[in-house]
Structure formats: C-alpha cells, structure tokens
Amino acid sequence: MKILFINAQSFKTAFGLHDIVEKYNIEILCVNETFEKPNSPIHFKDWKVYSSPRKDKTGGGSAIFIKPTLNFVTIRKPEYELDSIEMVCIEVKDRSNKTFNIWVPYVPPEKPKLMEELCNVVKKEKLKNLILLDDLNAKSMEWNNPKENSHGKLLENCMTTSNLICTNDGQYTRRNSSSVIDIVLVSQEIYNSVSDCITLTHETVQSDHIAVYLNIQSEENVEIEEMEETWNLKKADWKKWKESTKEKFQHFIFDREEKVQDLYNRFEKEIMECMEESIPKIEKKKVLCT
Template sequence: MISIAQANLDRSVRVVGEFREKMIEERVEIAMIQEPYIRNNIVKGFGSARVYSVKGVFPWAAVIIINEKLGAMKVNSLTNSNCVCVEILPPTGNRFYAISMYFQFSEHIEEYLMYLRKVKRKLKGEVVIISADANAKSELWGSPKEDSRGALLREVIEMDGWYIANDKRYGPTFDNGRTSSFIDITLTNRKVNTIMVNWEVRGDWITGTHKVITFKVNRTECRQPFINRTDKGNIKFQFHKANWGRYKECLSAEKYCLENISFRNKMDIIEYEKLIRK
C-alpha cells in the first residue's frame, strides 16, 4: 500500500508547515497538492522531498514524493501550470500515474475537461489517480445540488468511465467559516475498491479553508497475471494467460511516454539515468 494525501494549501506558509508535520507523523509517501506555497515561481516548504511542478511559470499544482524508494518521472507532455502528471515506479508492483489538478474558478472549465480527455487517451491501459480542486459541484461527489461547472465535469466523468472515490459521509472538503462545499475530488480509471482503500477527509490536519484527503493505493491489483515465479524465485512467463489486448495498450502508452521525454537541464538527465539503472 502507498499512502497518499491531497490538499489545497491556500498558498500559506503556515498551512504548509502544518501539512508537512502531519505527513511525517502519518508516514505519507506522496502528496498531491493545489495552490502550494511558492517563492519566485518555485514550490517551497517540503525540505528534501522531490517536488514536481511546471518550470518557469506560476504553478497552481504539484506532486511531492516523500518516500525515497519510489521512483518518479514527470510526464512533461501532460504537465502545465494547473496540472502535473508524474509516473510513479514502486519498488514492488507496477507503476501508476499520479496527477494533481487545480481548476481555476476564473477560467472556463472546458480546458480542464479537455485535459482529462487527453489523459484518458494518452494513458490508456495505465492506472491513473487524479487529485483535484475542481471548483465544481455535483451530487456525484457529495454536493446537495449541481452547478453548471459540475454538470460539465460530471458528463466527462461518466462519458470516459472515471470512477469517483469521494464519500459524502465525510462531509464537505471546503469550509471557510461562512460557507462549505464539496469541491475537492479524487478520480481513478479503475474501480475504486480494486485500487484504493481508506479514502477519508481529515478535518484536523490543517487550519486552511480546505480539508486534507488521505487514501492508500493498492498496487498488487495491477501485477501482470501471466508472470509467475518458480520455487527458486526465477520468473516464469505463462503466455497462455496473457491479456494481449492490455499488453498492446501498455506498449502504446510506453511508446508515447518515451517519445515525449525531454531534458530541460543536467539534473533531468541524471534522474532518468538513475531510473534506467534500477
């Protein structure tokens, strides 16, 4: 199980400090955040943890990797100022993709819906987890009533087969003292109970307007069914059990990621070399 926390941090240095303290206390391995605290367009407040966000422009979202044993690569072709996609490579089990999104309320929601559709298309066959401050309301994720933005988002979720992890029994995810709402969502392209457990809203983590959401990702669900091990520990391939359609989808997604690798600086090259040598 991989422990994940998602939160909008209100761009507050105080809230970031509270969040980091709780992450350490509860052994969170990945943080998927929106509205991080920044200085000079750089996400700050997470010490030596690996921070993935857009470079050179104002970032609205980020993915933080705390567990040193997790391999990670940013997918540049699916990363912009509001959306950050990171390929996660666990030491055991197969990879998955963690995406942090912030839907700016002042912007039309259609551009974020186009991004969701692009993710669904480009990462077909992969396991994807999305944590988002959607700034949209729908009964589908707990709101008493649906607004126009929520209706558009719901249509894309239903059309493309996304699954919602939210449980309205935990209450609103946003509360500023005057009003409360359900605007933070967790999506996956797998049935929730096969990939994710212990989804909950944590109202005692931070003093910001948004509440923290925590959950665990189960990577054993995605082990390849046609790979087995002998008594001596050697790998044995059972090709008659292979899902060749799924295998083709995975190869296509792998090809897309390889074709879109770009090196921005020397540190990018070093990071890729480490991952290749693992």
C-alpha cells in the first residue's frame, strides 16, 4: 500500500505533485491545506475523493484521494472526525481482508486546545492498524526537531498511551527550515510492515513543505523464503570437469539433418551429466512474494 502525504498549501497550485504520484506508483494520496472551498470541490484524475474543507474561511482543509484499484476497498468513517478541525478518516481493507485505519487531520499552529481534542479522540478509539499522516505543527526532539512546543508535548503523551510510533526518517519536512512537522505515525502492531518511510527532499512540489512517502507491506505481498538447490561453483572440481567434457564430446556427432531442438536436447544432456560428475550442489534460500 503506497501512500504519499504532503501539506500542499493549495492543492490546485501544487505543481509537480502529479509527477511524484506517477513516479512512485502512489495508491493513496493524503493532503493537508488543500485550500478547498465548500462550493468548489477538489478532484484528482478519476480517483475517489474524501475531503474536509475549511468551512468558515479560506485556507486549511484535508483530503484523501484513492486510486481506482482492486487491491483494497475504502469507506469513510465520519464517526471519528472532529467538527473543530479539518479531518478525514477512512477504513481500508486489503485483499487479504486486513483492515487499516487512515486518519489525515490538520491542526494549525498554536492551537493546543484543538491538538488536545485530537489526541483525546485517538486515545478514546484505540484503533488497531492506525496510520496518522498529518501536519499537526507538533515539534518534538523525538522526531528530530531542535526544540519542542506544546503541540509536540501533547502528541508525545498521546503516542505513549496509544502505542503509536513515528516512522519519519528524521529529515526536515519544510524547505529552508529545521522543522519536522509533517509526520507519519503508525500503530505498534503494523510498525514491522512499514518497508519505507522517506522524506522526498529531492522531489519538487510547489509548496514549502516536502512530501513524505510511506509504503506499508500488505500480507498478500509478504516476502517468504523457500529453499532451492543450486550449483556450488566455488567447490567445483575443474580438473574433473575438463576430463569429463573431453570424454563426453570427443565422439559427439553433429548431424546436419537433425532438428535444432533435438541437437540442443542431446547437447544439454551431456553437459548436465558432466556437471553432475564434477560440481556439487548446495541449498540456498529463495525469496518469493506472495
């Protein structure tokens, strides 16, 4: 499940975002500060949109865009959303019937009461497989800010009581700034399923925030190991190989009337017999994706 999060500072003018979505084969796009207006809904290609525009004034807004796919189904969960902030909550069920909860809230700077409301909802619901992608304007040294603020202290406490883990890679998430405020939090039980969480500092979007890429490995694509037998060339007896091939092929007959496939089959049979005589085999692990 490939997810991209960004504070777009106006979705309509976030030029470069489309290219990143294509490049990383994004399936779920999560956005803060969409600047969506209630009477002018945002859209993205033919993707399904769940959004929460700011009602009383311009700016703000949150949205989740879902790429048309058979890999999972999604439904909105308004019972978790707060009226006091722009927030979108959805439930995602993959093909193995595993359920994830994705929340995309936005809390403006210096609004600790709103931050506390959000933390209280997280603590109350205690959802499993929760993924929070957000610009909460929360600073903490725990996710590599040089100092902390009131939002960060509230969030730290919420993470401790709710078993949430920050998966950011520690890089700054704003251009020309030492701030890490665009963060990804996941429940402890799915932490090991996070194969990538990368701040895309090398990618350019028309916003002073930097996109964060998250890849959650679903159960249907889990890597499993299987043993396979292969030739151990390091232990080959090359002297015996030379003797064996010389003996096998000194009387090998090439018949011009013979079909190419028949000739190949005869040649392969002789080569395999030579290998069996002079090269031992070893078992190695083979990684498969299911």
